[in-house]
Amino acid sequence: MKTMAKAxxxxxxxxxxxxxxxxxxxxxxxxxxxxxxxxxxxEGRVISTETMGELVRRTMKEHGxxxxxxxxxxxxxTVFIRSVTMPLMTIDQLNYNLPFEFRDYxxxxxxxxxxxxxxxxxxxxxxxxxxxxxxxxxxxxxxxxVMELMATAAPKSLIEESKLLLHRAxxxxxxxxxxxxxFQALIREDMQKNGGEEREYCILDLGNQSIRMYMFRGxxxxxxxxxxxxxxxxxxxxxxxxSVDVHLAHTYLLSNYENCxxxxxxxxxxxxxxxxLMRALNFYRFSNPDSRLEDIWICGxxxxxxxxxxxxxxxxxxxxxxxxxxxPGGAAVEADYSLLQAIGIAxx
Numbered sequence: 182m183k184t185m186a187k188a189x190x191x192x193x194x195x196x197x198x199x200x201x202x203x204x205x206x207x208x209x210x211x212x213x214x215x216x217x218x219x220x221x222x223x224e225g226r227v228i229s230t231e232t233m234g235e236l237v238r239r240t241m242k243e244h245g246x247x248x249x250x251x252x253x254x255x256x257x258x259t260v261f262i263r264s265v266t267m268p269l270m271t272i273d274q275l276n277y278n279l280p281f282e283f284r285d286y287x288x289x290x291x292x293x294x295x296x297x298x299x300x301x302x303x304x305x306x307x308x309x310x311x312x313x314x315x316x317x318x319x320x321x322x323x324x325x326x327v328m329e330l331m332a333t334a335a336p337k338s339l340i341e342e343s344k345l346l347l348h349r350a351x352x353x354x355x356x357x358x359x360x361x362x363x364f365q366a367l368i369r370e371d372m373q374k375n376g377g378e379e380r381e382y383c384i385l386d387l388g389n390q391s392i393r394m395y396m397f398r399g400x401x402x403x404x405x406x407x408x409x410x411x412x413x414x415x416x417x418x419x420x421x422x423x424s425v426d427v428h429l430a431h432t433y434l435l436s437n438y439e440n441c442x443x444x445x446x447x448x449x450x451x452x453x454x455x456x457x458l459m460r461a462l463n464f465y466r467f468s469n470p471d472s473r474l475e476d477i478w479i480c481g482x483x484x485x486x487x488x489x490x491x492x493x494x495x496x497x498x499x500x501x502x503x504x505x506x507x508x509p510g511g512a513a514v515e516a517d518y519s520l521l522q523a524i525g526i527a528x529x
Contacts, residue, residue: 190248190352191527192237193363193520196222197389197412197482199236200520203246204527207370207509212520213244219428225256230342234349241350251347252356254526257393257405260359261286261294261334264402266327269303283334294334299362301329301401331402333359356529360386361402363525364395367507370528372399374509381474383499384507384521385458387483389413392454394461396474403469406461410454412483418446435485442488451489455496462497480504484518 186206193200194217201213218236220228227233241247265282267275279298280291287294303326335357344354364384372378379399386393390411396403412434413427419441420430433441441447466472477499483489484504494501504521509528 187250188248189355189527190241190246190251191254191363191523191525192251192347192352193254193360193523193526194222194227194233195388196225198519199240200523201237201240201244201246202520202523202527203248204524207528209508209524211244211246212523213240213246214519215240225258226339227342227346230346231349234346237347237350237352249351249353250355251350251352252358252526252529253343253347253354254363254522255335255339255343255357255359257359257361259335259339262359262361262402263332264301265330265332267330269326269328279332280334282332287334289336293337295337295340296332296334297358298330298332299365301331303328329401331362331365333362335359356526358526358529360522360526361395361405362529363522364397365400365402365525366529367509367521367525368397369400370509371507380476381472383462383474383477385477385479385481385493387412387479387481387486387489389482392458392481392483394458394465396465404465406465408454408457408461410457412481412486414453415447415450415483415486418450422446435482442486448488448492451492454489455492458493459496474499476500476502478502478504478507480518480521482519 188203188205188210191202191204196217198217199215202209203211218232221232222228261283263282263286267278270278275298276296279296280294283294284291340357343357347354368382382397384395384397386395388411390413392408392411394406394408396405415434416427416430419433420427422441422444423430423433466474477497479490479493479501490501504518507521508524
């Protein structure tokens, strides 16, 4: 008898908005996107779990979302992420050894973190694996087969806060992983759809506070570049042009009030953004001379700004794709450019 897929709610708590995606199997059943109240997020951490839990609960109720289990996308800044190569070993051996892979990165006690991993590949020799991520000298000395992992370490305090937050919304936390894992899950689905072809992916998250370029080669996460410029720079120039506060300027931007997205002051701001993107892309290509990157997928709040998309396409000379193309089945989801992480973490 075939087991019915369980529904799970993907939760993405951003600095600018809360995103929810109810996923069953690989089908997106319902979604929700609501603005984030001011001062509820600081440096990627929730200031009040009680207030945030109530926001999640109320959003679920208003959008008719019923679910008991949740998957949470953790901001990359709050966790440690490493690509590691280790000898083939049992799960128990791996769970014992994994914390020591972070001993040079974590300044707190190793016991204060939860550790997890995703297998990228197995069965390679140490010689084959060297140069494809971080090397493990012990594996090479043994000359045996190895496995490539994407390993993560998350503070126990962060996970406990997340459990409490979701419990206040009537949800049980069953999965928590960094944003990069949400994208990895979507890339895996896209590769299966395209016959397993391992191409390069650049996922460009045009966020409010900053912009992030996630580079993948197949499912393998290569690097994430964080640019200290975001869509709030557009709010600032619109605010100055109309002599209004930045919050009202943000609504002007999203609604394209008086065609402000195409005004000279915004076009100049797009130019500043694309210069930073070009610098990051050039550095990536310099560091990876064998790169054949040709495609970029755009998500985040800035993905809805058509003139910005066009400027990026012209400057970077890459094929531009919408975030929705990575959603399984090509599902037509309202505001899919902002829901990618919520959907991906539910699929992970």
